[in-house]
Amino acid sequence: MAHVESYEPRHEPGSDELRILYRREAQAKRRADARPGLWIAVVIYLLFSATDLLLIPDVAAYTITARFAVGLTALLTLEVQLRRGAATEWLDMTCAAAIIFGYIGWLYPTSMGADRETVAYYMVFGTIFMMSANLFFTFSFKVSIITSTVILCILYVVNYLVPATLTYKMVFGSFYISCFTFTSYVNWKLNKERYNVFLNALEAKIQHREATERGKALLRLSRTDPLTGLENRRAIDEKLRDYWSDWQKHGSSFAAILIDVDFFKKFNDCYGHQEGDRCLIHVANALSDLIKQHDGSIGRYGGEEFIVLARMDKKDQVADLAEAICRTVENLALTHELRRDGISIVTASVGAAFTRAQAGAKLEKIIHEADRALYLAKASGRNCARLFDPTDPQSSDESENLAALLKIAIGQDLVSLVYQPIQNVASGRFEAVEALMRLKMLDGTLVPPSLFIPVAERTGAILELGRWAIRTVCTELLAGDHVRLVSVNVSPIQLKTPGFAASVATILGETGVTGNRLAFEITEGLEMEMHSDILRCISDLKLLGIKIWLDDFGTGFAGLSWLRLIDFDTVKIDRSFLHDCATPNGKAMLQDIIALVRNRGHKILVEGVETDEQMALMREFGIDNVQGFRVGRPAPAESFQAHRAIHKRPFTVRKSA
Known part of the structure; x- marks a missing residue:
């Protein structure tokens, strides 16, 4: 189900496409080079005015004027074209025309010089214009050849008209042909090399782009969850x-x-x-x-x-x-x-x-x-x-303070147990007690269980507190045979913890208490999932003889499933059902729940019995055991330690506890 980027095969451009790309790139380069190239050429062209003054002083004023006229006209024309966005071909034509007219503009007044021999030799200067078209401008090969050919023709015309010996004309004619051939060949090689450079640059650019895309893909992969495609x-x-x-x-x-x-x-x-x-x-x-x-x-x-x-x-x-x-x-x-x-x-x-x-x-x-x-x-x-x-x-942050307090609660004697009696309805005898945990702050302020128990479960402190509670119950009441049976609330987190049943067995062995003196109350709620570890742990606890009670039955969603899976010794019906008995519907609901549990064969304990009327109702419904303020309030262990013969007579806990 992982998201995988589709593979796109690399596009290899054909020769025609490469030529088009090259021409497009060459045009961009020529356009960028046109202005600096012409400005440099014009400046050098004007600097040669010094040689005019030395070699042909009689017509130097005319040649220098011609140089400035041609140079400034070429520069002005190019600047106007650039400002108006003229095509690159027009820029090339302007530069090529500047070369040709630069030579013609200088050649015409030079030919009028009095010193014919000097003029004849000086006119060889025209080969520089031929070479500039082939070497110093980035013209296309076609434009360079046309420009050089025009200059060559002018040179041959001049060479024919100049009064000189046949040897002179043959030597310089051959020199012109050699310059034209050599510079044209060099220009052809340069253009070919430029094309190869373009191909290498294009390949490097493609490789760089591919490497960049691969890098981005790897970065995305390192930051993306492979299953959902979300960020990781x-x-x-x-x-x-x-x-x-x-x-x-x-x-x-x-x-x-x-x-x-x-x-x-x-x-x-x-x-x-x-x-x-x-x-x-x-x-x-x-x-x-x-x-x-x-x-x-x-x-x-x-x-x-x-x-x-x-x-x-x-x-x-x-x-x-x-x-x-x-x-x-x-x-x-x-x-x-x-x-x-x-x-x-x-x-x-x-x-x-x-x-x-x-x-x-x-x-x-x-x-x-x-x-x-x-x-x-x-x-x-x-x-x-x-x-x-x-x-x-x-x-809030207060729960963090409680978490810190729970870490030191046992060592600082901040945690203690109180016990609430459980009475048999038929005999009126005191059957058992439920151990309830209490916590106080360092200043002695009591912390309600509704606050510290969830924090203990969230932080895992409930594991150590749970073991302490079981050991304390055994040493305070059971080892001395002060009460017959003590029930202890056990968190689902404890039942899920590997080795919990073994730790309970160790405590029983060390304190000399048999397992049938203990009952573990398991709360029926959302956290009590049908986890295999929980079922296995409950089975191990029952092998130790420990009774398993289902607490707060009716308030959660999984109760019926648990009744089917586990053979509970007692089912405690939540106090809310008893308190709703003031209405006919509430009373009917309690009767239905009692009938359901009784059909499963479990003993029934009802919580929250506070009045004589409620106690009478429990006798009417045939409830096994009850718990509540009507029976007795939670009290410390000392209130039970003096009653060793509690199984022989009813027991009353003092109300002030």
């Missing part, structure tokens, strides 16, 4: 530097927009890599047409990710363009049946950032901000656009 990362990075420089120097604001094709790995797995390539090409072409309307640049940034750079004046324009990108990809309606989010076509998530005044701003900052906005777009359900907002805690 190297070219985009260069443009980004130019955009950034213009913004720094001239205040020309611009936007950087990152585009990621949703669930593209699933597309490749379902349809194959060739169809995946075609999908990227279709997306690239559609986006390229859109970005051209905004005079921007688009490139492939790697894999299924694209980047757009566009000069913008306002944030609203950036938001509109980002939204238009989403809709453009969606409108392609490319089939994607393996998605489990309720959409069956290819879509894209878009993150945009806009230049803004900030201290210590660097080039990479705007790309980093666009990447954070893209992360938020994915976390918001994909097929949407997000513009980086520095005031939004989820995407």
